[in-house]
Amino acid sequence: MSGGTAPTRVSIASGPLVGPVLRRVVGMVAARADLPLDRLDDAVLIADLIAARAPAHVAAETVDVELGSTPRTLNLRVGPLREGGGRALVVDAAVPGVGNVVEQLTDELSVETVDGEEYLCLRLAYDGAG
């Protein structure tokens, strides 16, 4: 039997399954990262926001997310996105009456460009984690 530490990747056509699929994948990876309940809830909420906003900013017609975890830390890499899509996705994630949920809930938020393609990188951690 094998084990594995390869990252989890999901690529979902921009359509009705983006939210339901991404929510479940993020939720399961976050749970295995041993995030406490409130941070797990935050991770799923961020997944929902990405699902809702990312289709307008992706480079192709799929929402692609790579997920990695270390104990009590979850890393998400969303993309490839259109040029400027990383920042635009974050700005679009503002919820009326709440503010920008992505900025509020992530510990690190950055946009990186690799081989001319833009990615939004998010890190969620438990406060006690390093």
Added chain:
Amino acid sequence: MQHMAGDNFPNHAHRGGWVTDPGHRDRALGLRSRSRFAARSGPASDFRLTIPADPQNVALVRRLLECVGDTLGVPDGVVEDARLAVTEACTNVVRHAYEEGEGAIDVVVRPRAETLEVVISDEGRGMGPSPDTRGPGLGLPLISALADTVELRPGHDGGNRLAMTFPMGRA
């Protein structure tokens, strides 16, 4: 997990004065409604998942098939058959594909008006007798019994590619 998140959000929403009906969260976030229309199947509902070949990830694949059924209105019988067949296929990868180390399972799901297609691929040892096979070897016959079509062939980068289709007509 999902229910915990869903249960928590209305508390935030309630503080903001929003209505806390079950569909509130999705609408507030701009998510599409979850009405059950098989017509929503098609290329816009395809997805691909690449996960480590760990036993615990088989459950994730099963859950995603449930999610396809719930979201697109796929008949329960089709979802059940697909779940069972995919469980067998993924378990085969976990048990036999990567005997010398770690590797990945690649899952592609393509819901269509007439069929649900699922393709399970790996980059492992490929076809052949497995030294750790002690069971009755019912995996592929079971998959063949459940699916309308089954195609097993070597993958592009080694390993195996198992493509299955399930007819939507099954209630």
